[in-house]
Amino acid sequence: xxxxxxxxxxxxxxxxxxxxxxxxxxxxxxxxxxxxxxxxxxxxxxxxxxxxxxxxxxxxxxxxxxxxxxxxxxxxxxxxxxxxxxxxxxxxxxxxxxxxxxxxxxxxxxxxxxxxxxxxxxxxxxxxxxxxxxxxxxxxxx
Numbered sequence: 001x002x003x004x005x006x007x008x009x010x011x012x013x014x015x016x017x018x019x020x021x022x023x024x025x026x027x028x029x030x031x032x033x034x035x036x037x038x039x040x041x042x043x044x045x046x047x048x049x050x051x052x053x054x055x056x057x058x059x060x061x062x063x064x065x066x067x068x069x070x071x072x073x074x075x076x077x078x079x080x081x082x083x084x085x086x087x088x089x090x091x092x093x094x095x096x097x098x099x100x101x102x103x104x105x106x107x108x109x110x111x112x113x114x115x116x117x118x119x120x121x122x123x124x125x126x127x128x129x130x131x132x133x134x135x136x137x138x139x140x141x142x
Contacts, residue, residue: 030055033065046081047082057089088101104129
């Protein structure tokens with residue numbers, strides 16, 4: 001019985017390391033492509049966890065790159081950057097297309113800013129838009 005348990009643990013550990021390795025490899029490739037486009041190390045570090053979540057959710061690397069380059073070109077930084085990429089990752093994990101998810105998050109942020117909101121208010125609007133989209137996606141699956 002012990003041998004079976006030890007074998008099962010070994011197999012699960014090997015599978016987990018292999019899965020993480022594939023994600024890390026894809027992320028390293030994306031990092032290299034972004035750096036060649038002039039994206040800073042800080043920007044990449046800020047988005048790393050959310051990007052890896054998208055990779056695990058089978059998002060296309062080219063779509064993730066497009067989203068990140070758009071945010072870079074718009075000058076999005078710090079907490080706003082992390083929140084934007086987190087919102088996209090959350091929708092991608094729910095089954096949404098990466099580019100559509102980015103459009104929803106970006107659209108909600110721009111609309112909130114146009115209404116005079118900033119900081120926390122913009123974040124809450126994006127969060128609300130993400131929740132509404134997740135509900136919509138959940139309805140499609142039924």
